[in-house]
Amino acid sequence: MxxxxxxxxxxxxxxxxxxxxxxxxxxxxxxxxxxxxxxxxxxxxxxxxxxxxxxxxxxxxxxxxxxxxxxxxxxxxxxxxxxxxxxxEINNPHLTVKALGHQWYWSYEYTDYQDLSFDSYMIPTQDLTPGQFRLLEVDHRMVIPMNSPVRVLISSDDVLHSWAVPTMGVKMDAVPGRLNQATFIAARPGVYYGQCSEICGANHSFMPIVVEAVPLIHFENWLSLMLEDA
Missing domain, CATH: 1.10.287 (Helix Hairpins)
Incomplete structure (x- = not known):
C-alpha cells in the first residue's frame, strides 16, 4: 500500500x-x-x-x-x-477468474466453480469502518490463494476499462467484445489495492480493485462459504 x-x-x-x-x-x-x-x-x-x-x-x-x-x-x-x-507465459494456472468491467464496478466469476460470481462495489465514504481506505475498499474482494498461478480473464460490458493492481505488476485493458488475459502469483498473503486505469466515465475514480491473497486452507474455507451462499 x-x-x-x-x-x-x-x-x-x-x-x-x-x-x-x-x-x-x-x-x-x-x-x-x-x-x-x-x-x-x-x-x-x-x-x-x-x-x-x-x-x-x-x-x-x-x-x-x-x-x-x-x-x-x-x-x-x-x-x-x-x-x-x-x-x-501462462502454464497450467491453478485458478481462473473472469473480471468484467461495468460503469462503474467490477464483477468476478470463478470459472472453475459453478455458480460462483459476485459484483464488487466501492464502499461509500460514510459506510467505511476504522482501518478501511477511502475510495479503495470494496464490499466483495477478489480472494485468491497465495503461491498459486492465477489467470485473470478481463473484458468489459460497456466501455473501455483497465484492470490494474500495481503491487502485482498487472495492468490489462478491458475491451468490450474482447477477452484479454493476465497472470500473476501472489508471493505473500495480504490485501492489494488497484483502480481502473482507463478514463471510463463520470465515476471512473470510484471502481477500485481489491485482491486478497490468503493461504490455500483459508481460500478453501472462503470458497466453501461462497458456494453455500450461492
Missing amino acids: AHPSQLGFQDAASPVMEELLHFHDHALMIVFLISTLVLYIIVAMVTTKLSNKYILDSQGIEILWTVLPAVILFLIALPSLRILYLMD
Missing part, C-alpha cells in the same frame, strides 16, 4: 513485479550514466577550446557516438524482452 511522501514504487507482491522493479533500476542507472556523460561533454565544450578540437573533429568520438547507442539499446532490450515473455 502506498503511503504519503513515498519515493518509488510500492513493494512488489509477485515475482513479475520484482523483475519490473529490477528492470526499472537497471534502466534508470543507464539513463543516469548517459546524462552524466552528455553533461560532461557540454561543460568541456563550453569551458575548454582544446576539448572542442577533440570532440568536434575526432573520428574516434564519431565512432563512439555510433557504437555506444547500439550497445545501450542491447543492454535495455534483453531484460525487457525477457520480462515481456515472462508476463505472457
